[in-house]
Amino acid sequence: xxxxxxxxxxxxxxxxxxxxxxxxxxxxxxxxxxxxxxxxxxxxxxxxxxxxxxxxxxxxxxxxxxxxxxxxxxxxxxxxxxxxxxxxxxxxxxxxxxxxxxxxxxxxxxxxxxxxxxxxxxxxxxxxxxxxxxxxxxxxxxxxxxxxxxxxxxxxxxxxxxxxxxxxxxxxxxxxxxxxxxxxxxxxxxxxxxxxxxxxxxxxxxxxxxxxxxxxxxxxxxxxxxxxxxxxxxxxxxxxxxxxxxxxxxxxxxxxxxxxxxxxxxxxxxxxxxxxxxxxx
Amino acid sequence: xxxxxxxxxxxxxxxxxxxxxxxxxxxxxxxxxxxxxxxxxxxxxxxxxxxxxxxxxxxxxxxxxxxxxxxxxxxxxxxxxxxxxxxxxxxxxxxxxxxxxxxxxxxxxxxxxxxxxxxxxxxxxxxxxxxxxxxxxxxxxxxxxxxxxxxxxxxxxxxxxxxxxxxxxxxxxxxxxxxxxxxxxxxxxxxxxxxxxxxxxxxxxxxxxxxxxxxxxxxxxxxxxxxxxxxxxxxxxxxxxxxxxxxxxxxxxxxxxxxxxxxxxxxxxxxxxxxxxxxxxxxxxxxxxxxxxxxxxxxxxxxxxxxxxxxxxxxxxxxxxxxxxxxxxxxxxxxxxxxxxxxxxxxxxxxxxx
Ligand SMILES: Nc1ncnc2c1ncn2[C@@H]1O[C@H](COP(=O)(O)OP(=O)(O)OP(=O)(O)O)[C@@H](O)[C@H]1O
Ligand SMILES: [Mg+2]
Numbered sequence: 001x002x003x004x005x006x007x008x009x010x011x012x013x014x015x016x017x018x019x020x021x022x023x024x025x026x027x028x029x030x031x032x033x034x035x036x037x038x039x040x041x042x043x044x045x046x047x048x049x050x051x052x053x054x055x056x057x058x059x060x061x062x063x064x065x066x067x068x069x070x071x072x073x074x075x076x077x078x079x080x081x082x083x084x085x086x087x088x089x090x091x092x093x094x095x096x097x098x099x100x101x102x103x104x105x106x107x108x109x110x111x112x113x114x115x116x117x118x119x120x121x122x123x124x125x126x127x128x129x130x131x132x133x134x135x136x137x138x139x140x141x142x143x144x145x146x147x148x149x150x151x152x153x154x155x156x157x158x159x160x161x162x163x164x165x166x167x168x169x170x171x172x173x174x175x176x177x178x179x180x181x182x183x184x185x186x187x188x189x190x191x192x193x194x195x196x197x198x199x200x201x202x203x204x205x206x207x208x209x210x211x212x213x214x215x216x217x218x219x220x221x222x223x224x225x226x227x228x229x230x231x232x233x234x235x236x237x238x239x240x241x242x243x244x245x246x247x248x249x250x251x252x253x254x255x256x257x258x259x260x261x262x263x264x265x266x267x268x269x270x271x272x273x274x275x276x277x278x279x280x281x
Numbered sequence: 282x283x284x285x286x287x288x289x290x291x292x293x294x295x296x297x298x299x300x301x302x303x304x305x306x307x308x309x310x311x312x313x314x315x316x317x318x319x320x321x322x323x324x325x326x327x328x329x330x331x332x333x334x335x336x337x338x339x340x341x342x343x344x345x346x347x348x349x350x351x352x353x354x355x356x357x358x359x360x361x362x363x364x365x366x367x368x369x370x371x372x373x374x375x376x377x378x379x380x381x382x383x384x385x386x387x388x389x390x391x392x393x394x395x396x397x398x399x400x401x402x403x404x405x406x407x408x409x410x411x412x413x414x415x416x417x418x419x420x421x422x423x424x425x426x427x428x429x430x431x432x433x434x435x436x437x438x439x440x441x442x443x444x445x446x447x448x449x450x451x452x453x454x455x456x457x458x459x460x461x462x463x464x465x466x467x468x469x470x471x472x473x474x475x476x477x478x479x480x481x482x483x484x485x486x487x488x489x490x491x492x493x494x495x496x497x498x499x500x501x502x503x504x505x506x507x508x509x510x511x512x513x514x515x516x517x518x519x520x521x522x523x524x525x526x527x528x529x530x531x532x533x534x535x536x537x538x539x540x541x542x543x544x545x546x547x548x549x550x551x552x553x554x555x556x557x558x559x560x561x562x563x564x565x566x567x568x569x570x571x572x573x574x575x576x577x578x579x580x581x582x583x584x585x586x587x588x589x590x591x592x593x594x595x596x597x598x599x600x601x602x603x604x605x606x607x608x609x610x611x612x613x614x615x616x617x618x619x620x621x622x623x624x625x626x627x628x629x630x631x632x633x634x635x
Contacts, residue, residue, distance in 0.1 A: 174366035177333050182380035182427070183354040192379070196370045 033250030040246055054247035058255065073252050076234035077259065079145065083220075083230055084213040086149035087156060091209040092202055094153070095160030100194060102161065103168040104176075114165075121158040125218060133222050143225035151223070152213040159212070160205040167201025168194060203271045207264060214260065231256045282466055283344035283434040284309045285330065290339035292325050299325050301491035302339070312461055312468045314478035317488035318514070323471045326488075327437050330469065331360050343434055354383075359428035360437040363444065365420045367412040367427070374399075374408040377426045398430045401460070418449045425457070429464065438470040442477065450474075454481065475515055479503070487511050504623075509632040512560050512625060518589060518600045523559045524629055535559050535626075540595030543619060544573055549626050549635050557635065560625035563589070563602040572618030576601070578609050 032040055033054055035047035056062055061072035102114045132151055133142075141147030171194060179189045195202070217232040224233050235256065238249035285307040292300035300322045307313050315323045328334040330341055332353035341348050348356050359380075368376050374395055381391045399405045402422045412420055421441060428436055441457070442450045458481050461468055472478055478485050479499040487494045487502065487510075494514075495507040506512035512520050525537035533545040537559060549557075566574070576599060580591040583606065590601040590609060594617075601617065609615060626635045 172364070172366065174362050174364060175368060177331075177353075178360070178362060178366040178368070178427075179379070180333065180353040181331055181356075181358065181360045182431075183383040185354065188383060193368060 029250050030254065032246055033254055035247060037245075037247060054251035055255065058248045058252040071234075071237075073231065073234045073255070076229055076231045077256070079228050080214055080230040080256075081259070082145045083149045083152065083228070084210045086145060087152040087213040088206045088210050090149065090153040091156050091160040092164075092206055095157055095164050095205060096190075096195070096198070096202065098157075099161045099164035099168050100190065103165045104173070114161075117158040117161060121155075125155065129218065129222055132219065136223055142223050143228050145228050148220055148223050148228060148230070149213070151219045152209075152216060155216070155219075156209040156212050160209055163205045163208065164198060164201050167198045167204075171197050200271045203267045207267045210263060211260065214256075282309050284342075285435055285467060285469065286340075286342040287326070287330070288340040288342070290326070290329060290341060291337045292322070292329060292334065293337045299491055300329070300337075303488075303491075303493050305486055305493065305496060307467060307469065310465045310467055312470065312481060312483045314482035314485045315469065315471045315488060316473060316475055316478045316485060316514070317494075319473065321488045322491045323473075323488055324439055327360075327439050327469060327471050330435070331358055331437055332356050357431075357434045358437060359431050359433040359435070360439070361424045361428050361441045363440045365412075365424040365444075367420055367423055369412050372409055372411055373404060373415070373423050373426075376412070376423055377430050380427070380431050394430045394432075395426075398426045401429070401463070402426050402456075417445050418453060421445060421453055422456075425460065429460070432466075434467065436466050436468040436470075438468065438472075440471055440473065442472070442474070450477075457481065475517065479515075485515075487514060489514070505634070506625070507634060509558060509560070509627045509634075512627070512634075516562055518563045518602060520625075521559075521561045521563065521597075521599050522627075523561075523597055525557065525559060526555050527557060537595075537597055539597035541574055541597050541599075543624070544621075546621055556629045558627040558629050558632075560627060561599075561619045562623065563600040564604070565620040565623040566599075566601050566617045567620065568603070568607065568615055569618035570616050572616040574599070574617040574619065576615050576617050578611055578613045578615065580611060581609055 028041075031047055034050050034052070035041075036049050036051060036053065039047040039049045041047050057070075058073050060074075061070050102110055136142050136147045136151065139147075141150065175193055175197070176189050179193045180186075184192065214230075215232060216230075217236070220230045220233050221236070224230075229237075231252070235249055235252045238245040238252065285305075287303055287305040287307075290300060290303045291298070303326060305313070315326065317323055325334060329336050330343075332348065332351060336349050343356060343358065368379065371379065377395045377398055378391045381394060386394075395408070396405070399408055402425060404419070404422055404426055407415060407419060407423075412423065415423065421444075424441070438457075442453050445453060454477055457470075461481075470478075470481065482499060484496060485499055485502050486496045489510050495502055495511045497505075502511060502515055506515065509522065513522060523537035523539065523541065525535055525539075525541075527545075527548050528534045528536055529548060533548050535543045535545055535557070537543075543559060543561075566572075574594050576590075576592040576594045578590055578592045579598075580589075582589040582591075586604075588603045588605075588607050588609075590603065590607070592599055592601070592615075599617075627633065628635055
C-alpha cells in the first residue's frame with residue numbers, strides 16, 4: 001500500500017468527521033452531566049462550574065429536595081441486570097435449540113417458519129404494545145422481572161436464532177456424524193460438539209440480546225409500576241411534570257453505560273478466544 | 282470383530298433410487314474394498330452400514346444382529362471420513378478419548394488405550410495438539426486413532442486417502458494395511474483408487490449405478506471380469522475393447538469393426554451369435570515380428586519401469602504397456618501379438634463375458 005499523502009489525509013479527515021458527528025451529542029451531554037442546573041451550556045462550550053454532584057445524586061439519591069429528583073438509580077441497575085440476564089438466558093437456550101433445528105432440518109415448513117420469524121421482527125414493536133400489555137396483565141406479570149423479560153425474549157429471540165443459525169451452519173455435519181458413530185446421543189452431540197464450536201456465536205448473541213433488553217424503553221414503560229423499573233425508565237423519570245433534571249439524567253445515562261462496557265469487554269474476549277479455538281477445518 | 286451381511290439393501294432419496302438392491306456377505310475379519318465410479322452409491326451404502334442413513338429396503342446384519350433400526354451409537358462400528366471430521370476444539374488425545382469417555386470407561390484405562398493407539402500410529406508427540414496444528418497425514422492418522430481406540434466390531438473407511446498427496450497416499454496405504462494385519466478387524470473400505478483396492482483388499486466389490494457388478498478377489502476380478510463394465514473399470518491403463526465379429530471360414534478369427542484381425546485358437550464356446558466384443562489388456566500384447574496386429578505408434582510414454590504406447594492399427598486405437606524398455610518412437614510401425622490365453626470376449630448386448 002503506497003497511497004499518496006493527500007489520499008490518506010482525506011480518508012483520515014472523513015473518519016474524523018464521522019466520529020465527530022456521532023460523538024458530538026455525547027460530548028455535549030457529558031458536559032451537562034458534569035455541571036449544575038444553572039450552568040448548562042446552550043451551545044457547545046465548557047460550563048463554568050464542573051462538579052460530580054449529579055453523579056452522586058443519581059447514585060445515592062442525595063440531591064437536595066426540589067433541586068434534585070432525589071432517588072437512587074441503584075435498584076434500577078439491579079432490575080435492568082435481572083431482566084437482561086433472564087432475557088439472555090432465555091434467548092440463548094431457546095435460540096440455540098431452535099437455531100440447531102433450523103440449521104440442520106431440511107423441510108419447507110422449517111424454511112417458512114424461519115422466514116416468518118424474521119418477518120415478524122419487522123413489524124413495528126408499538127403495534128404489539130396493546131396485546132402484550134393485556135396478556136402480561138392477565139397473567140399478573142406486570143411489574144415483575146419475569147414479565148418484562150418474557151417480552152424481551154420474544155423481541156430478541158428471532159435475532160438470536162438468526163445469529164446462532166449462522167454459526168451452526170458453519171459447523172460441518174460430519175463432525176456430528178463422527179460423534180454419533182463415536183457413541184454420542186443427540187443431546188451429547190449438542191453438548192460436546194455443537195455448543196463448544198458455536199460458543200463464539202452464543203457470546204455474540206448474548207451481547208446483542210443483553211444490549212437490546214438493557215436499553216429497551218417502550219415495553220419497560222408500559223409494564224412499569226415502580227418496583228421492577230429498569231434503567232431507561234429511571235432515566236426518563238428525571239423528566240417529571242414539573243421539572244426536568246438534566247444533570248442527573250445525563251449522569252445516570254453515562255453511568256448506565258459502564259456495566260455495558262464491562263459486559264462487552266468480557267464477552268468480547270470470550271468471542272476472540274472462541275474464534276481462535278474454533279477454526280472448523 | 283463380526284461378519285457383515287448386506288441383504289438386498291436399497292436406498293431411495295425421494296423418488297431417486299440410489300442403491301438398488303445390493304447383496305454382500307462379508308466374513309469376520311475380512312478387508313473388503315468398495316470401488317465404482319463417482320455417484321454409484323458407495324458412500325451411501327457405507328453410511329447405511331454406519332447408521333447415518335436410513336435403509337429404504339433390505340437388511341443389514343452385523344454379527345447376527347439386524348441393525349436396520351439400531352442407532353449409530355449402538356452399532357459398535359467406527360468410521361473414518363474423507364475429510365477426517367476431527368473435533369477441532371479437542372486435542373488429539375481428547376479426539377481419541379471421546380468415544381471412550383462417552384462410554385464411561387475409567388480415566389486410567391482411557392489413558393492407556395489412547396497411549397497405545399498413539400504409539401501404534403506414532404502420534405505420541407502430537408497428543409497435546411489440536412487438529413489445525415497437524416498436517417494432512419497426521420490428521421489422517423488421528424482419524425484412524427480415533428477409530429482404533431474403540432476396538433470396534435467393524436471399521437468403515439470412506440475414501441480416507443483422497444485428500445493426501447500421491448506420496449503420502451502410498452505411505453498411508455501401507456500403514457492402513459499394516460494396521461489391518463495387526464488388528465484383523467472386519468473392514469469396509471470405499472475408494473475410487475483401484476490400486477488401493479487391488480493392493481489392500483481381500484475382496485473387491487465393484488459397484489455401478491447402485492448395483493454390484495462383481496465381487497471377487499482382486500486378481501480374479503482383474504483376470505476374469507464378469508462383464509465389460511468391470512473389465513473397463515479395473516485396470517490402468519484401461520483395457521482395449523473392440524466390437525466385431527467371429528469368423529470361422531477357414532481359420533477361426535475375430536475381426537473388429539475397425540479392421541483388426543486376431544487369430545483365435547477356437548471360437549469361445551456358447552457364443553450365441555457371431556457378434557462379440559474383444560477385450561485386450563494393454564499389458565497382454567507382446568512385440569513379435571510374426572504378430573497379427575500391425576501398430577503405427579502415435580504416442581510413447583516411458584516412465585522408467587514401464588513403457589506405455591498408444592498407436593493405431595487399421596481403424597482402431599490401441600493402448601499397450603510393456604514392462605521393459607522398448608525403443609519405439611512415434612511414427613514407427615511394430616507387429617504385436619495378443620496373448621491368446623488372456624484375451625477376453627464379451628456379449629455385445631448384455632456385456633457379460635463369454
Ligand atoms: N442426501 C441425498 N439426497 C439426494 N441424493 C443424494 C443424497 N446423498 C447422495 N445422493 C445421491 O446418491 C448418489 C450416490 O451418492 P454417493 O455419495 O453414495 O456416491 P459415491 O459412490 O460415494 O460417489 P463418490 O465416489 O463421488 O463419493 C449420487 O447420485 C448422489 O447425488
Ligand atoms: Mg463418496
